[in-house]
Amino acid sequence: MPGERSPIPLKIVVAGGFGVGKTTLVRALSEIPPLLTEETMTNASVGVDDTRAVPDKRTTTVAMDFGRITVDDALILYLFGTPGQDRFWFMWDELARGSVGGVVLVDLRRIDDCFPAVDYFENRRMPFVVAVNGFPGADGVARETVRDALALSPDTPVIRMDARSMDSCLATLVALVEHAMERSAVMN
Amino acid sequence: MVPVFAVTGGRTRSAGLDLPVESMVSATDRWAGDLQKEYRVIMDLAARPVALVEVGAELSIPVGVARVLVSDLAEAGYLVVHAPPPSTADGSPTPEILHRLLEGLRAR
Numbered sequence: 001m002p003g004e005r006s007p008i009p010l011k012i013v014v015a016g017g018f019g020v021g022k023t024t025l026v027r028a029l030s031e032i033p034p035l036l037t038e039e040t041m042t043n044a045s046v047g048v049d050d051t052r053a054v055p056d057k058r059t060t061t062v063a064m065d066f067g068r069i070t071v072d073d074a075l076i077l078y079l080f081g082t083p084g085q086d087r088f089w090f091m092w093d094e095l096a097r098g099s100v101g102g103v104v105l106v107d108l109r110r111i112d113d114c115f116p117a118v119d120y121f122e123n124r125r126m127p128f129v130v131a132v133n134g135f136p137g138a139d140g141v142a143r144e145t146v147r148d149a150l151a152l153s154p155d156t157p158v159i160r161m162d163a164r165s166m167d168s169c170l171a172t173l174v175a176l177v178e179h180a181m182e183r184s185a186v187m188n
Numbered sequence: 189m190v191p192v193f194a195v196t197g198g199r200t201r202s203a204g205l206d207l208p209v210e211s212m213v214s215a216t217d218r219w220a221g222d223l224q225k226e227y228r229v230i231m232d233l234a235a236r237p238v239a240l241v242e243v244g245a246e247l248s249i250p251v252g253v254a255r256v257l258v259s260d261l262a263e264a265g266y267l268v269v270h271a272p273p274p275s276t277a278d279g280s281p282t283p284e285i286l287h288r289l290l291e292g293l294r295a296r
Contacts (some may be wrong), residue, residue, distance in 0.1 A: 004271050006271065007214075007237040007270055008270075008273045008285070009210040009212050009239055009270075009272075009273065010210075010273060010281060010285070010289060011209075011210045011212065034291065035241075035245035035246075035251070036243065036245060037241050037244045037245040037251055040221070066241055068195045068239075068242075069293075069296075071288070071289055071292030071293065072288065072291075072292045075231070075285075075288055075289060075292055076212070076237075076239075077289065077293075078210050078239060078241065080209075080241075091233045092242065094209060095209065097208065097279060098208060098210075098273075098275060098279050098280065098281070100279070100280070100281055100289065101280075102287065126280075127280075145257070170293060170296055173293055174290065174294060176295050177286055177289050177290045178290065180281075180286055181283060181287065181290065184276070184280070184283050184286065185283065
């Protein structure tokens with residue numbers, strides 16, 4: 001169509017342990033009902049996937065949810081909730097490549113669950129923010145305590161948020177984009 | 189599931205395009221009425237720009253399978269693949285694009 005601007009897709013990866021609120025966050029922000037998609041894992045992942053329990057299994061599929069935010073007349077932001085299990089790292093690589101960065105959701109009652117996500121983003125030098133989801137008991141914990149527990153670098157933002165609130169989720173994304181811009185300014 | 193895998197001939201990798209999950213495609217003017225059903229469903233979705241991952245979700249097929257079908261259609265001239273966002277040397281979005289994203293999110 002003449003005059004129509006070419007769409008520009010961007011993506012943000014939403015990571016964290018199982019049941020921490022990734023789907024809730026995507027649902028709070030997405031203008032479409034969060035959709036589930038699947039990726040097929042084939043023999044290429046042998047050695048990665050632990051198939052001991054099902055020795056005859058050759059392929060498996062993994063579901064991930066995603067949402068969409070139309071940012072302006074051309075910019076479209078996709079949010080991808082990562083599969084929780086470690087064996088789906090191959091999916092993370094595809095989601096992370098070219099992304100704006102990551103949101104690591106944390107449940108303070110199970111803080112260890114987010115270590116793999118923090119490690120992943122740190123190892124790849126990707127910008128990320130740690131978002132402490134407002135589960136009961138989260139109020140009294142200082143952000144510095146979270147920073148220490150996760151051994152975060154001083155420049156990694158730690159945000160307290162509520163994944164059920166659209167405003168809170170938006171503020172989390174804004175914090176990530178600001179952080180990504182700062183990182184980008186430092187590196188160039 | 190079966191018809192789509194039949195369409196791809198069992199391929200889960202396209203010989204052609206290695207499209208990221210967020211790549212966007214749009215239908216061209218080329219008449220697609222004689223295509224197989226799965227392809228036509230994709231053409232309908234692509235009446236407006238649509239991402240590869242959305243095609244997968246709408247058709248309830250894995251992204252890898254959607255990638256094969258979309259690549260077929262692009263190579264045959266039914267779909268146009270939109271350029272990826274401008275990126276820096278390490279593949280991340282440029283500061284200009286990030287600034288635009290920030291402005292857009294703040295305005296919501």
